[in-house]
Amino acid sequence: DAGITQSPRHKVTETGTPVTLRCHQTENHRYMYWYRQDPGHGLRLIHYSYGVKDTDKGEVSDGYSVSRSKTEDFLLTLESATSSQTSVYFCAIKGAGAGGYTFGSGTRLTVV
Amino acid sequence: QQQVKQSPQSLIVQKGGISIINCAYENTAFDYFPWYQQFPGKGPALLIAIRPDVSEKKEGRFTISFNKSAKQFSLHIMDSQPGDSATYFCAASRSNTGNQFYFGTGTSLTVIP
Numbered sequence: 001d002a003g004i005t006q007s008p009r010h011k012v013t014e015t016g017t018p019v020t021l022r023c024h025q026t027e028n029h030r031y032m033y034w035y036r037q038d039p040g041h042g043l044r045l046i047h048y049s050y051g052v053k054d055t056d057k058g059e060v061s062d063g064y065s066v067s068r069s070k071t072e073d074f075l076l077t078l079e080s081a082t083s084s085q086t087s088v089y090f091c092a093i094k095g096a097g098a099g100g101y102t103f104g105s106g107t108r109l110t111v112v
Numbered sequence: 113q114q115q116v117k118q119s120p121q122s123l124i125v126q127k128g129g130i131s132i133i134n135c136a137y138e139n140t141a142f143d144y145f146p147w148y149q150q151f152p153g154k155g156p157a158l159l160i161a162i163r164p165d166v167s168e169k170k171e172g173r174f175t176i177s178f179n180k181s182a183k184q185f186s187l188h189i190m191d192s193q194p195g196d197s198a199t200y201f202c203a204a205s206r207s208n209t210g211n212q213f214y215f216g217t218g219t220s221l222t223v224i225p
Contacts, residue, residue: 100203101156103148103156105154105155
């Protein structure tokens, strides 16, 4: 998807374990976002970044942390996974100025 | 609080018919309204977008109608095709910022051959 890659694509993990999802972009875009997608809820923002080491919380940030040490990488960490964090996670990027997001292909995470 | 409300949740249309999906928003500071199309197993992809200075934007069979006074906008898919079967999300944001897009809850469209 247009210079944005998410890894892994699928993951099954046990309750209580830490999990890190990676988003990598080759577009040199300033803004990066992590969303989760759940039936009936659409896409909800977890965290976003507006530059290296500059991040902020979204509406569903509890239980998640992020890091951005390089322009191209935005990591999402579930410190101690819970079953309620079973979801499909999407990373998105956006350039400066007007325009829409470009989404990655998503990571399907199952917490058992 | 849902910043963008989308309806219907699901829609079934005959091939060749018109599909209409509606969205409403509250924040008058929003000035960019995109629609995204998502196929199973894929990420959402930008389909078409509009700004509030125009009332309609058309790209091929897809048209956005925008009513600023009512704070509503809608997606019309003309001559709907089975390949249009997907989930559609509306969204709203303030442009020229890195602020988040607020998404509707999605509409699952099925076009019957």
